[in-house]
Amino acid sequence: MIGTVAGVTSPAPAYTPLVGADLTIQPGRSLTLPLTPSNEYAVLVVEGSLEVGDLTPSFGELAYLGAGRESVDLVASSNGVRCLLLGGEPFTEELVMWWNFIGRTHEDIVEARDSWQSAIAAAGNDRFPMVPGYEGDPLPAPPLPGTTLKPRPRSR
Incomplete structure (x- = not known):
């Protein structure tokens, strides 16, 4: 590909x-x-x-x-x-990954989730516009865990 x-x-x-x-x-x-x-x-x-x-x-x-x-x-x-x-090529910086979001900090993920939820309510926004031709309902993001998200480790 x-x-x-x-x-x-x-x-x-x-x-x-x-x-x-x-x-x-x-x-x-x-x-x-x-x-x-x-x-x-x-x-x-x-x-x-x-x-x-x-x-x-x-x-x-x-x-x-x-x-x-x-x-x-x-x-x-x-x-x-x-x-x-x-x-x-691997990313050299640490990344926080949660659901469909990737950021550098917990706060980045919170901001992305909030923006996603706003996009669902408003039929799209600048960050997450609606997908032309898609006829299904957007999936709401699950609730954030009750802890601070941390970067993923560089090895499994």
Whole structure:
């Protein structure tokens, strides 16, 4: 989809060192992909399930691989798997991630949630405009936890 994986480069323009590959592995087969050790990677399962080292993600689950890997072995389940390899240069700064929001601080997340909730009530705003053609109701953000959100760790 974008970037270069296993010597194949996407024609899509990339303005940062990103990687996105749509992979289908037949039932019971395995695939070893070379990786750039300085990049951070994850595998998102779109159909089926697979083994990624000691991880066994299935439909809708993301297996975070981190950085520092020369390669990754993907082993499809007996039903096969379709997955997305996602990666790129790691962020050097700490980030706070919660629901659909990413910020640098707890306060950034509170502000983003408030803006999202306002957008829902007003049928869009400058930060979160309505999506043309989408006919469903926007999803309200869940309540914030009763604690201060902290940056995610750099390793799992």
